[in-house]
Amino acid sequence: MECVRANFRLTRLAVHLTSATRFSSVITRTNFSGCARSAMSSSSYEHELRVAVGAARLAARLCQAVQKKLLAKETQSKADKSPVTVADYGSQALVSWALERGIGSENFSMVAEEDADDLRKDDGLDMLLRITDLVNNAIIDEGLESSPILTKENVLEAIDRGRSQGGPVGRHWVLDPIDGTKGFLRGDQYAVALALLDEGEVVLGVLACPNLPLAGVSLQTSSGEPVGCLFSATRGGGTMMQSLNDSFAPKQVYVSDVDHPALACFCESFESAHSRQTLTDQIAKIMGVQAPPIRIDSQAKYGAMARGDAVIYMRFPHVGYREKIWDHAAGCIVIEEAGGVVRDAAGKRLDFSKGRYLDVEHGILATNPKLIDTLLTSVEAALKVYK
Numbered sequence: 001m002e003c004v005r006a007n008f009r010l011t012r013l014a015v016h017l018t019s020a021t022r023f024s025s026v027i028t029r030t031n032f033s034g035c036a037r038s039a040m041s042s043s044s045y046e047h048e049l050r051v052a053v054g055a056a057r058l059a060a061r062l063c064q065a066v067q068k069k070l071l072a073k074e075t076q077s078k079a080d081k082s083p084v085t086v087a088d089y090g091s092q093a094l095v096s097w098a099l100e101r102g103i104g105s106e107n108f109s110m111v112a113e114e115d116a117d118d119l120r121k122d123d124g125l126d127m128l129l130r131i132t133d134l135v136n137n138a139i140i141d142e143g144l145e146s147s148p149i150l151t152k153e154n155v156l157e158a159i160d161r162g163r164s165q166g167g168p169v170g171r172h173w174v175l176d177p178i179d180g181t182k183g184f185l186r187g188d189q190y191a192v193a194l195a196l197l198d199e200g201e202v203v204l205g206v207l208a209c210p211n212l213p214l215a216g217v218s219l220q221t222s223s224g225e226p227v228g229c230l231f232s233a234t235r236g237g238g239t240m241m242q243s244l245n246d247s248f249a250p251k252q253v254y255v256s257d258v259d260h261p262a263l264a265c266f267c268e269s270f271e272s273a274h275s276r277q278t279l280t281d282q283i284a285k286i287m288g289v290q291a292p293p294i295r296i297d298s299q300a301k302y303g304a305m306a307r308g309d310a311v312i313y314m315r316f317p318h319v320g321y322r323e324k325i326w327d328h329a330a331g332c333i334v335i336e337e338a339g340g341v342v343r344d345a346a347g348k349r350l351d352f353s354k355g356r357y358l359d360v361e362h363g364i365l366a367t368n369p370k371l372i373d374t375l376l377t378s379v380e381a382a383l384k385v386y387k
C-alpha cells in the first residue's frame with residue numbers, strides 16, 4: 001500500500017497559483033449593473049468563485065462549531081427517514097444569504113437540499129431559534145456584520161430560496177449544505193457542496209471538507225493529522241485545493257495517472273445503504289484492483305480523488321433510489337477539472353440540466369482517462385451477473 005501511496009504522490013504535479021485563485025474569504029456586497037453583468041458572464045466566473053468560496057467557508061465554520069457539541073434535540077428525521085440537523089439548515093441559510101449578498105437578488109435561483117417546512121411547524125420553533133442564533137453568530141464572528149441582522153423569518157426565507165427547480169435555462173446555484181449528514185453525526189467526513197449551473201452545464205464547484213486530512217486519505221489515515229480542505233474548480237480553469245483555514249495557499253491538483261488496476265485503489269460510500277458494496281467489490285475484482293476500498297462519507301470522496309488519494313470512485317445506489325443534483329454537481333466538476341472522467345454505468349456524462357433529480361444508468365463512476373474504458377467494461381461484466 002505504501003508503494004501505492006508513493007505512486008499517488010508522484011501524480012501531484014506542479015503547484016501553480018493564479019490571481020483568480022488567490023481567494024479572499026470576504027464576501028463583497030455588490031449590486032451589478034446590466035453592463036457589469038454582461039462582463040461577468042465571461043467564462044472565468046471569477047467573481048462567482050470568490051463569493052462561492054466565501055459562502056462555503058462561512059457555512060463550514062458553522063458546521064464545525066455545531067459538530068463539536070451537537071445535542072440530540074438538534075436533529076430531525078425527514079419524511080424519507082434521513083437525518084437533518086441545525087447545521088444543515090444553518091449552512092443552507094448562510095450560503096443563501098451570502099450568495100444573495102455577493103451576487104445580487106435579481107434572477108437569483110438556488111436548488112438546495114433542505115426546505116423550511118418542518119421549521120415552520122409549532123414544534124420546529126426551538127430549532128428555528130437555535131438556527132437563527134447560529135447563523136447570526138457566524139456572520140458576526142466572520143466580521144461581516146457587527147450585530148444580529150437576520151430574524152427567524154429571514155432565516156426561513158433564506159432556506160426556502162433553495163426551492164428552485166433548476167433546469168437547462170439560465171443560472172442556478174446548486175447546494176448541499178451538509179453532504180454526508182450521517183458522517184457529520186458520526187464525527188466523520190462531510191462537505192459543504194456548492195456548484196453553479198449555467199445553461200445546464202456545471203461551470204463552477206466548491207467543496208469545503210472540514211474533516212478531510214490535508215495530507216491525503218488512505219487506509220492508514222490516522223487521527224491527529226491536520227484537517228480541513230477546500231476544493232474549487234471553474235470550467236476550463238482547473239481544480240485548486242487550499243486549506244480551509246488559509247494555512248496554505250491554493251495549489252492546483254490532478255487526478256492520479258496510475259494506469260494499472262493492480263496499483264489502483266477505489267473509494268466509495270461509508271454507508272452500505274447508499275451503494276451496493278458487494279457489486280463494487282465484484283467490479284474491482286474483475287478489473288484487477290487489489291487494494292481494499294477507502295470508504296468515506298460525502299463528496300469529500302470527489303475531492304480526495306481529485307488530488308490522487310484514490311484512482312477510482314464507484315457508487316451504485318440500491319434499486320429505486322433517485323440521485324439528486326446537489327449530491328454530485330460540485331464533486332463532478334472538481335474531478336473533471338483535475339483531469340478525471342465522470343460517467344454513469346452506461347458511459348454517459350452526467351446531465352445536471354433536468355431539474356432537481358439526476359437520472360443515471362445504474363450508478364456513477366469516476367477515474368482517470370487511462371482507466372475509464374477498463375472500468376466501464378468491468379462494470380458491464382459485473383452487472384450481467386449482479387443486476
Ligand SMILES: Nc1ncnc2c1ncn2[C@@H]1O[C@H](COP(=O)(O)O)[C@@H](OP(=O)(O)O)[C@H]1O
Nearest residue numbers: 178179180181182269273274297298317321327
Ligand atoms: N438509499 C440511498 N441510496 C443512495 N444515496 C442515498 C441514499 N440515502 C441517502 N443518500 C444520499 O447519499 C448522500 C451521502 O452520500 P455518501 O453515501 O457518499 O456519503 C446523502 O446526502 P446528504 O447527507 O446530504 O443527505 C443522500 O443524499
Ligand SMILES: [Mg+2]
Nearest residue numbers: 082083113181
Ligand atoms: Mg440529507
Ligand SMILES: [Mg+2]
Nearest residue numbers: 176179180327
Ligand atoms: Mg448530500
Ligand SMILES: [Mg+2]
Nearest residue numbers: 113176178179
Ligand atoms: Mg445534505
